[in-house]
Amino acid sequence: xxxxxxxxxxxxxxxxxxxxxxxxxxxxxxxxxxxxxxxxxxxxxxxxxxxxxxxxxxxxxxxxxxxxxxxxxxxxxxxxxxxxxxxxxxxxxxxxxxxxxxxxxxxxxxxxxxxxxxxxxxxxxxxxxxxxxxxxxxxxxxxxxxxxxxxxxxxxxxxxxxxxxxxxxxxxxxxxxxxxxxxxxxxxxxxxxxxxxxxxxxxxxxxxxxxxxxxxxxxxxxxxxxxxxxxxxxxxxxxxxxxxxxxxxxxxxxxxxxxxxxxxxxxxxxxxxxxxxxxxxxxxxxxxxxxxxxxxxxxxxxxxxxxxxxxxxxxxxxxxxxxxxxxxxxxxxxxxxxxxxxxxxxx
Amino acid sequence: xxxxxxxxxxxxxxxxxxxxxxxxxxxxxxxxxxxxxxxxxxxxxxxxxxxxxxxxxxxxxxxxxxxxxxx
Numbered sequence: 001x002x003x004x005x006x007x008x009x010x011x012x013x014x015x016x017x018x019x020x021x022x023x024x025x026x027x028x029x030x031x032x033x034x035x036x037x038x039x040x041x042x043x044x045x046x047x048x049x050x051x052x053x054x055x056x057x058x059x060x061x062x063x064x065x066x067x068x069x070x071x072x073x074x075x076x077x078x079x080x081x082x083x084x085x086x087x088x089x090x091x092x093x094x095x096x097x098x099x100x101x102x103x104x105x106x107x108x109x110x111x112x113x114x115x116x117x118x119x120x121x122x123x124x125x126x127x128x129x130x131x132x133x134x135x136x137x138x139x140x141x142x143x144x145x146x147x148x149x150x151x152x153x154x155x156x157x158x159x160x161x162x163x164x165x166x167x168x169x170x171x172x173x174x175x176x177x178x179x180x181x182x183x184x185x186x187x188x189x190x191x192x193x194x195x196x197x198x199x200x201x202x203x204x205x206x207x208x209x210x211x212x213x214x215x216x217x218x219x220x221x222x223x224x225x226x227x228x229x230x231x232x233x234x235x236x237x238x239x240x241x242x243x244x245x246x247x248x249x250x251x252x253x254x255x256x257x258x259x260x261x262x263x264x265x266x267x268x269x270x271x272x273x274x275x276x277x278x279x280x281x282x283x284x285x286x287x288x289x290x291x292x293x294x295x296x297x298x299x300x301x302x303x304x305x306x307x308x309x310x311x312x313x314x315x316x317x318x319x320x321x322x323x324x325x326x327x328x329x330x331x332x333x334x335x336x337x338x339x340x341x342x343x344x345x346x347x
Numbered sequence: 348x349x350x351x352x353x354x355x356x357x358x359x360x361x362x363x364x365x366x367x368x369x370x371x372x373x374x375x376x377x378x379x380x381x382x383x384x385x386x387x388x389x390x391x392x393x394x395x396x397x398x399x400x401x402x403x404x405x406x407x408x409x410x411x412x413x414x415x416x417x418x
Contacts, residue, residue: 012378019382023390089385305375 014305017090021313027053028320031346037327038337042067045328054078068332073128079321083133097203097307106134107182113144118175184237187211191239202306208241213292215243217285219252224281229253242266286345293319293347319345358412365408372401
């Protein structure tokens, strides 16, 4: 009886966060609006965003930035605030799982700071790319930006489990390898957890499906560039949902024709095969992201009282931000409407 | 215990148990309604309506208790 009551309590916790997230999802930009956005210039896009959920950020930053910089900064700030809000409005297991998933942005920020510092970008440019939404807050990342050398930045993470990976950078390892290792660390630290409850299982399966998508993108991109199977394998993340390391090894050793046939049975292949045959790599990656998002939307409707609707929202919000950024940057670099449209992932 | 006493206990149980049942039913709905309202106050009407739907069962309990007590 008591365990049943506890179970009911959990349901009410899910009901609260899921209801909030569903209302937040309704406020995402509808797919039809992208056609309008594509025909606007930068000022009109900024004005359009002022009438949506981005109003606060645009208003706050308008005195410091303009044009594409304004949109860029506002989008990053909004993404960070949205994700932080998800952490703040959840509690119990849902909060733990959201924090765990959003640690991805810690690694994203660390990678951007390291890359930015190594290639001599200004602090302001690096700051525009930061999305403080995980374990570390904005002030921490700002303090990293203030540091002069890579060694000092790496030392700030002393005691963290991924510190040894960052240390390799100081010892002369290539940045791209360290970035790959950080990604592997993030994904394996979640995917190797044991699923103690059904809620945990949904979460871990979600992350493992994401690993499949990331691995598939890596294999296709590197295969098209003619990279050797060994090098491809060094970038493969273990613990995939369907695409195990062993299968990834087989796929990366195949030639393209065999490869197209071999991937037919995987869950993410629904709309992909056609895309692989005829399209450039960016379109294939977009197709994969779209398949992934559609699959998650479907799954989250099947399991409404779980973490899945929240994760689906996190995914859809990221896709929206990416789309808006692509449109803004495309307009700033005077790309044609068709070229920009091809880069969008409209779910 | 005299019959009147048993009837009174029955009437109390009818309202009490119906109340507990409604409460259990409402907690998920109430949580979802508050969540939706926090994001968009326009959900107030619909949220309130959905939350009180399980309350009807308490009215049945109340009717049963009245029937027991006064008939």
